[in-house]
Amino acid sequence: MSKLTVSEGADRQDAVSRRGLFGLATASATGLALGGCAQHTDGELSAQVSAPFGARVAAHGASQAGVDRPAVPQGRLEFGVFDLGDGVSPGTALAKIGEAVSAVVSGRSTRLAGTEPGDLTVTVGVGPRLVAAVDPALPGATRLPVFAHEQIAAGDRDGDVMVQVCGSDPLAVTLASGALADAVHAAGGDERWSQGGFRRYGGDGYALNLLGFRDGIVQPDPSDLADPLWLSGPEPVAGGTIAVVRRLRIDLPGFLGLSVPEQEAAVGRHRGNGCPLSGGSVSTPLDLGAKTQEGSYLIPATAHARRANADVTGVGVMLRRGYNYDNGPEDQGLLFISFHRKLRTFTETQYQLDAADALMSHTLATASATFLVLPGFDPATPLGLRLFS
Numbered sequence: 001m002s003k004l005t006v007s008e009g010a011d012r013q014d015a016v017s018r019r020g021l022f023g024l025a026t027a028s029a030t031g032l033a034l035g036g037c038a039q040h041t042d043g044e045l046s047a048q049v050s051a052p053f054g055a056r057v058a059a060h061g062a063s064q065a066g067v068d069r070p071a072v073p074q075g076r077l078e079f080g081v082f083d084l085g086d087g088v089s090p091g092t093a094l095a096k097i098g099e100a101v102s103a104v105v106s107g108r109s110t111r112l113a114g115t116e117p118g119d120l121t122v123t124v125g126v127g128p129r130l131v132a133a134v135d136p137a138l139p140g141a142t143r144l145p146v147f148a149h150e151q152i153a154a155g156d157r158d159g160d161v162m163v164q165v166c167g168s169d170p171l172a173v174t175l176a177s178g179a180l181a182d183a184v185h186a187a188g189g190d191e192r193w194s195q196g197g198f199r200r201y202g203g204d205g206y207a208l209n210l211l212g213f214r215d216g217i218v219q220p221d222p223s224d225l226a227d228p229l230w231l232s233g234p235e236p237v238a239g240g241t242i243a244v245v246r247r248l249r250i251d252l253p254g255f256l257g258l259s260v261p262e263q264e265a266a267v268g269r270h271r272g273n274g275c276p277l278s279g280g281s282v283s284t285p286l287d288l289g290a291k292t293q294e295g296s297y298l299i300p301a302t303a304h305a306r307r308a309n310a311d312v313t314g315v316g317v318m319l320r321r322g323y324n325y326d327n328g329p330e331d332q333g334l335l336f337i338s339f340h341r342k343l344r345t346f347t348e349t350q351y352q353l354d355a356a357d358a359l360m361s362h363t364l365a366t367a368s369a370t371f372l373v374l375p376g377f378d379p380a381t382p383l384g385l386r387l388f389s
Helices: 018-030 042-048 090-106 128-134 170-186 252-256 260-267 343-356 358-362
Strands: 003-009 012-017 076-084 121-126 161-167 189-198 241-250 323-326 332-340 363-373
Touching (some): 076 170, 090 161, 090 170, 161 170, 161 363, 241 343, 252 260, 252 358, 260 358, 332 343, 343 358
Antiparallel strands (some): 003 012, 076 161, 121 161, 121 363, 189 323, 241 332, 241 363, 323 332
């Protein structure tokens, strides 16, 4: 988790290195005088700390934070994937990681350098290798298959442990991700791959992707997430969920070189307002049968909105919390993250996209993994205890 891509404003994104942010945090924490500024004591600094980045989100509970809470995903992300070394006890390692999670979210971690955590959340999951070692029949024990439109190095596929750090404050996210990476390393893990990301919201509250379209419009009913999201059993995994993460590099010049009507036909929605091509408001369900007077579908057969629609996939709606990323002009795109009770909710959807989705010709997966997001934890029940007792 060595890089964080942040959005400093509506139209500007800056890649901020952890080294630079650590230097800023260290200067603040030690009261260094820069440019003639007066030094402050730790007490004075603490008194100046405010919480402009949202209320704290409890780390403990029946389920982990960072999946459906907060309800609106925060603006910054650091996502890290790690492998545990031979002979490392998953239960012991996860308990140590859980302690670090509690420390950073509560603001107790010295690695935060006095920074208020705000709405910081940390979500931890384990990969198929670890789950299958307990019981190959458990949810989360199955690896993702290889799909079309992939160019993934061996080191950017799969992994033993995921650590997702989200928050509204890029400084808190970066410091917390460093603290969590240290905790994983101390527990016997090594980084496999990582990615930073950012979300930008439009005036209507929907996130915008790098293509200029609203992202994640269709989501499960937030008042009834039990069936599509949370595992009800077996007991060791109850309260958990299945996550899929895929880094999708987007051919921005190619897609944005299309005319706006061509872009909208590929997506199935109007770029300006997110409304479906079949009519209605942004939240109106797609009318997949609607046609022009000439008999053509208003939402083309190859439109992404059609191919990913639950009525087409037949596997229901997944909870999506994706983030834009920017690794430089040749590598920009979307870090796709989804949560669901069954892995096939994602795989069947992806098969539909691979078969005939117009957007797929503009995307290339460069990292891919699935994880069992562990059930919630608290001081009396360490992270991972129920699965690796």
